Amino acid sequence: MNEYLEERDGVFPSVCSLDCPDQCGLLVHKESGKITKVEGDPSHPVTKGSICNKVRHMTERIYDENRLTVPMKRNGPKGEGAFTPISWEEAITTITDKWKQLMEASGPESILPYGFYGNMGRLNAEGMDRRFFNKLGASFLDRTICSSAGAEGYTYTMGGGFGIDPEDTVHSKLIILWGVNAVSTNMHQMMFAQKARKNGAKIIVIDVHNNQTGRFADWFIPVKPGTDTALALGIMHILFKEKFSNEDFLQKYTVGSAQLKEHVEPYDPATVAAITGVPVQDIYQLARDYGTVSPAFIRIGNGIQHHDHGGMCVRTIACLPAITGQWEVKGGGAIKSNLGYLSINDQALQGDHLKSNSAARTINMNELGKALSQASPPVESLFIYSSNPALVAPDLNKVRKGLMREDLFTVVHDLFMTESAAYADILLPAASSYENLDLYTSYWHHYLQLQKPVIEPFGESKSNVEVFRLLAEGMGFTEEEFSEGEESMIRSALSNQNNPFIHPGMLDEMKDNEFVKADARLPLAHLSTPSGKIELYSEAMKAEGHPPLPTYTPPVEENDYPFTFIPGPNHSFLNSTFSNQRKHRQLEKEAKLFMHSQDAALKGIKNGDSVIVWNDRGSCELTASVGHDVLPGVLVTQGLWVGTDHKVNALTPDRIADMGGGATFFSGRVNILKS
Numbered sequence: 001m002n003e004y005l006e007e008r009d010g011v012f013p014s015v016c017s018l019d020c021p022d023q024c025g026l027l028v029h030k031e032s033g034k035i036t037k038v039e040g041d042p043s044h045p046v047t048k049g050s051i052c053n054k055v056r057h058m059t060e061r062i063y064d065e066n067r068l069t070v071p072m073k074r075n076g077p078k079g080e081g082a083f084t085p086i087s088w089e090e091a092i093t094t095i096t097d098k099w100k101q102l103m104e105a106s107g108p109e110s111i112l113p114y115g116f117y118g119n120m121g122r123l124n125a126e127g128m129d130r131r132f133f134n135k136l137g138a139s140f141l142d143r144t145i146c147s148s149a150g151a152e153g154y155t156y157t158m159g160g161g162f163g164i165d166p167e168d169t170v171h172s173k174l175i176i177l178w179g180v181n182a183v184s185t186n187m188h189q190m191m192f193a194q195k196a197r198k199n200g201a202k203i204i205v206i207d208v209h210n211n212q213t214g215r216f217a218d219w220f221i222p223v224k225p226g227t228d229t230a231l232a233l234g235i236m237h238i239l240f241k242e243k244f245s246n247e248d249f250l251q252k253y254t255v256g257s258a259q260l261k262e263h264v265e266p267y268d269p270a271t272v273a274a275i276t277g278v279p280v281q282d283i284y285q286l287a288r289d290y291g292t293v294s295p296a297f298i299r300i301g302n303g304i305q306h307h308d309h310g311g312m313c314v315r316t317i318a319c320l321p322a323i324t325g326q327w328e329v330k331g332g333g334a335i336k337s338n339l340g341y342l343s344i345n346d347q348a349l350q351g352d353h354l355k356s357n358s359a360a361r362t363i364n365m366n367e368l369g370k371a372l373s374q375a376s377p378p379v380e381s382l383f384i385y386s387s388n389p390a391l392v393a394p395d396l397n398k399v400r401k402g403l404m405r406e407d408l409f410t411v412v413h414d415l416f417m418t419e420s421a422a423y424a425d426i427l428l429p430a431a432s433s434y435e436n437l438d439l440y441t442s443y444w445h446h447y448l449q450l451q452k453p454v455i456e457p458f459g460e461s462k463s464n465v466e467v468f469r470l471l472a473e474g475m476g477f478t479e480e481e482f483s484e485g486e487e488s489m490i491r492s493a494l495s496n497q498n499n500p501f502i503h504p505g506m507l508d509e510m511k512d513n514e515f516v517k518a519d520a521r522l523p524l525a526h527l528s529t530p531s532g533k534i535e536l537y538s539e540a541m542k543a544e545g546h547p548p549l550p551t552y553t554p555p556v557e558e559n560d561y562p563f564t565f566i567p568g569p570n571h572s573f574l575n576s577t578f579s580n581q582r583k584h585r586q587l588e589k590e591a592k593l594f595m596h597s598q599d600a601a602l603k604g605i606k607n608g609d610s611v612i613v614w615n616d617r618g619s620c621e622l623t624a625s626v627g628h629d630v631l632p633g634v635l636v637t638q639g640l641w642v643g644t645d646h647k648v649n650a651l652t653p654d655r656i657a658d659m660g661g662g663a664t665f666f667s668g669r670v671n672i673l674k675s
């Protein structure tokens with residue numbers, strides 16, 4: 001029995017737990033003890049009652065007939081998904097016995113946790129799990145698969161995860177959506193953009209794919225993949241040349257403007273046009289729009305930073321609002337991530353003081369395949385939770401080869417029999433976010449929210465917090481941190497001396513009023529770079545081996561294949577989540593390969609043809625969509641689909657980006673063949 005559970009039927013405020021910037025307020029309807037409907041909460045100050053189609057069908061996912069209900073052990077070859085039910089007691093004993101044995105024989109570093117943000121709740125995503133693995137002394141996992149390159153790049157310029165308040169973007173008169181497919185991935189940013197447009201705002205989209213967001217734009221600017229840094233430098237060149245720069249602002253708030261001005265001299269429009277594929281006239285128009293229209297807002301997406309030089313790209317674009325002084329204008333500036341405003345006490349939540357092996361190695365999650373095949377000493381046990389690496393990780397064939405290792409003891413904790421779960425030795429059923437108490441902190445809007453459990457855990461499923469409590473007990477860990485209750489964990493997380501806008505009393509505030517805004521100040525109040533100013537020139541970057549000024553480096557030529565392959569997320573799935581749901585698959589119809597008609601003609605490919613995309617890492621079959629949605633030399637597909645033919649990550653490189661240990665999903669080169 002869950003001590004926090006609301007036992008009555010009724011309509012309960014709730015929050016979406018998915019890894020999505022919007023973090024919508026929800027209303028969950030419960031009848032006869034079961035959830036019957038999930039809808040948007042109209043009283044949420046930002047998301048205002050509208051939610052995406054994915055979550056409107058959440059009830060079907062919660063009660064899906066394929067949801068895991070009991071712990072199981074494997075009774076067939078790895079990867080095939082044959083399992084026998086066992087008790088929780090047997091599951092926990094099997095895992096802890098094996099781990100005790102491994103710790104004795106090989107040391108705790110032989111155990112690797114692999115978890116990500118399948119559930120964004122802070123306690124379940126980075127609470128009891130971290131405490132447990134810290135105490136165990138396991139290898140550390142560097143969680144770099146999503147946004148770390150851009151986060152580091154942005155931090156070099158601005159000092160931390162501080163952008164403007166998205167609620168202010170209704171006042172913007174120019175909105176640039178740069179490498180962000182916001183119609184699918186940040187729908188409430190589009191609602192603000194829509195409102196701003198009614199007040200006369202112009203919306204520009206800069207992307208390699210004229211997708212749903214490009215079609216929404218007043219002006220779509222196609223750019224060659226991985227060249228946006230050059231485009232931003234070209235804009236700067238014109239801003240300085242044509243005196244659109246705000247010298248007072250530069251003087252007061254930045255370091256390095258004189259060096260930057262000189263540095264962008266070579267990035268004249270003709271040079272930049274040759275690099276980016278954006279015509280000279282368009283570069284002038286874009287720079288003049290940006291230099292003259294105010295407030296001007298840039299939403300910096302994740303797409304540009306899933307490249308080899310993605311960190312530098314975000315660092316460079318983040319300099320633009322400083323040149324024009326837009327950070328001072330309400331509705332001007334940029335958002336990359338706003339996580340800084342809601343920073344909690346990570347040390348307390350994650351139990352940093354419990355670390356028994358601070359010197360343990362750190363494994364970059366983007367290199368899972370390498371780690372499973374080459375790490376020395378070897379990884380002998382893997383605990384996968386809230387993530388599906390056998391589908392979402394780069395260089396997937398290498399990952400799957402590693403997961404096939406007979407001597408690797410793999411535990412998976414998930415709601416479903418995912419591709420990764422099929423490789424488990426022990427498979428544990430996970431409770432959904434609607435079944436436990438957790439704290440939510442958006443990385444886009446500025447509100448904290450609480451999820452109270454609405455229903456009992458499904459079958460015998462358990463939350464991450466509970467599983468790691470049981471594992472701690474099984475390992476004989478006696479520290480009180482392992483028996484701390486959820487409410488108390490939330491209070492510890494909310495006492496952050498470094499963030500005066502957060503305090504433990506917010507837990508009660510959230511119980512009364514579901515949404516609590518933490519900090520309404522703007523980025524200029526948070527400049528925590530070494531100089532305390534916006535760093536157009538960065539000594540820290542120099543010290544860490546990067547060019548100190550924004551600098552364009554051409555994409556890596558990893559092979560001679562003619563196409564850059566960009567496999568991004570799609571509209572109806574959330575990474576690989578929902579890709580096992582019939583309704584969501586029907587909405588997406590099929591995994592398409594967008595290609596330019598010129599390339600299609602050269603390869604003898606017609607619309608609707610089956611195409612094999614291949615390189616030295618692997619291959620994948622997709623359906624051609626021929627036209628002008630992408631530039632020649634670019635291939636785009638959307639969605640991480642379950643199923644053997646759709647392994648887009650078989651093609652993606654596991655190279656590490658220039659910053660933050662980031663992923664380079666969109667920098668792979670491929671060839672194609674009509675199948």
Ligand SMILES: Nc1nc2c(c(=O)[nH]1)N[C@H]1C(S)=C(S)[C@@H](COP(=O)(O)OP(=O)(O)OC[C@H]3O[C@@H](n4cnc5c(=O)[nH]c(N)nc54)[C@H](O)[C@@H]3O)O[C@H]1N2
Nearest residue numbers: 179180181185206207208225226301302303569571574575
């Ligand atoms: N519906 C839906 N929503 C989601 C997700 C999902 O899977 N589905 N995933 C969630 C997660 S975890 C994340 S991180 C975010 C990601 O959401 P976004 O921040 O939107 O990032 P992506 O969709 O990866 O890429 C955004 C755009 O970048 C473009 N792009 C790729 N390379 C380049 C380039 O070199 N230059 C330019 N200018 N554009 C480029 C792609 O074509 C794409 O349209 O969305 C979250 N929300």
Ligand SMILES: Nc1nc2c(c(=O)[nH]1)N[C@H]1C(S)=C(S)[C@@H](COP(=O)(O)OP(=O)(O)OC[C@H]3O[C@@H](n4cnc5c(=O)[nH]c(N)nc54)[C@H](O)[C@@H]3O)O[C@H]1N2
Nearest residue numbers: 116118119146386387388392413430567568569575576577
């Ligand atoms: N080709 C390509 N690959 C990509 C990307 C891309 O754009 N292109 N995007 C990358 C990005 S940005 C990201 S963030 C990653 C995301 O990759 P993942 O983090 O693996 O995200 P999902 O595929 O959604 O898998 C999340 C899993 O967590 C499970 N889950 C949900 N809630 C809970 C819970 O409370 N407990 C437990 N134990 N499990 C739970 C879900 O059922 C699901 O199977 O993918 C990356 N991979």
Ligand code: SF4
Nearest residue numbers: 016020023024052055
């Ligand atoms: S996935 Fe995003 S848009 Fe959809 S309900 Fe959740 S937070 Fe809102």
Ligand SMILES: [Mo]
Nearest residue numbers: 019145146147
């Ligand atoms: Mo992500």
